[in-house]
Amino acid sequence: MKKIHVNTTINGDKIDLLCEPTQTLLDVLRDELQMTGTKEGCATGDCGACSVILDGTLVCSCLVLGAEASGKQIETIEGMANGNELHPLQRKFIEHVALQCGICTPGLLVAARSLLERNPNPTEEEVRYWLAGNLCRCTGYHNVVEAVLDAAQEMRGT
Amino acid sequence: MMPSPYGTQLPYEEKNLKVVGTNPTERADAADKVTGRARYAADVNLPGQLVGKVLRSPHAHANIRSIDTSKAEALGGVKALVTFADFPDMPVLHASGGEIMINFRDVTRNMMAREKVLYDGHPVAAVA
Numbered sequence: 389m390k391k392i393h394v395n396t397t398i399n400g401d402k403i404d405l406l407c408e409p410t411q412t413l414l415d416v417l418r419d420e421l422q423m424t425g426t427k428e429g430c431a432t433g434d435c436g437a438c439s440v441i442l443d444g445t446l447v448c449s450c451l452v453l454g455a456e457a458s459g460k461q462i463e464t465i466e467g468m469a470n471g472n473e474l475h476p477l478q479r480k481f482i483e484h485v486a487l488q489c490g491i492c493t494p495g496l497l498v499a500a501r502s503l504l505e506r507n508p509n510p511t512e513e514e515v516r517y518w519l520a521g522n523l524c525r526c527t528g529y530h531n532v533v534e535a536v537l538d539a540a541q542e543m544r545g546t
Numbered sequence: 547m548m549p550s551p552y553g554t555q556l557p558y559e560e561k562n563l564k565v566v567g568t569n570p571t572e573r574a575d576a577a578d579k580v581t582g583r584a585r586y587a588a589d590v591n592l593p594g595q596l597v598g599k600v601l602r603s604p605h606a607h608a609n610i611r612s613i614d615t616s617k618a619e620a621l622g623g624v625k626a627l628v629t630f631a632d633f634p635d636m637p638v639l640h641a642s643g644g645e646i647m648i649n650f651r652d653v654t655r656n657m658m659a660r661e662k663v664l665y666d667g668h669p670v671a672a673v674a
Contacts, residue, residue, distance in 0.1 A: 465582035466581070468581070469581050478580040490579030
């Protein structure tokens with residue numbers, strides 16, 4: 389089958405690439421672009437490890453076709469830090485020990501970022517429900533929720 | 547120092563520590579993990595690496611009469627091929643597996659189908 393020409397913007401950079409029609413956005417990010425920050429946990433849209441932000445919406449990149457990214461803006465974990473300056477969420481995750489093996493961490497960070505972009509003052513319940521799509525086998529989520537709430541407070545300037 | 551409530555000989559000391567070690571925020575891997583820079587096994591792609599694939603049974607319950615590997619062996623680029631014949635048959639023998647007991651006979655029939663496939667998806671052969 390003929391490859392598809394995809395013209396997209398990833399973390400602010402314009403990217404041109406060719407991909408198979410059957411490749412998912414996750415495959416494109418990891419295999420074509422070597423952006424391995426986004427992880428494949430289940431490939432069925434259940435675990436959230438592949439979370440990215442597509443045109444402002446939080447999606448599972450394993451459920452989006454690479455071709456669908458054409459003309460759209462994508463934000464991944466690689467775009468969260470500003471060079472060596474970590475995003476408040478990233479700093480708080482480290483401070484609150486909200487990660488152990490770290491495989492769910494990119495997905496959790498992208499999901500938390502998309503939450504705070506629409507709701508800068510979430511309640512603990514709202515954080516837990518928003519992050520329900522991001523599974524973690526290591527931490528038990530408590531430190532993750534604390535980190536997100538703490539980062540939200542810092543980002544509000546309070 | 548009060549006597550240990552657990553009845554041991556060692557003196558019991560109250561401590562304020564809640565985590566193992568004193569400074570968990572100094573983990574060397576934390577910055578890499580939160581930025582996505584950390585390389586896990588699945589993130590590594592080396593030139594010349596082999597790709598493995600498992601052939602799984604489409605049948606839920608079936609006897610294996612034979613496995614013909616000749617076509618796969620003849621295919622250029624196939625560097626390795628395994629079926630149950632490449633693994634030793636084990637008797638009923640138990641070993642402690644952490645949280646469960648492992649029965650080696652079960653392992654030899656479950657990891658890869660031996661006389662019988664037991665479920666749709668049961669591995670029958672693997673190539674690399």
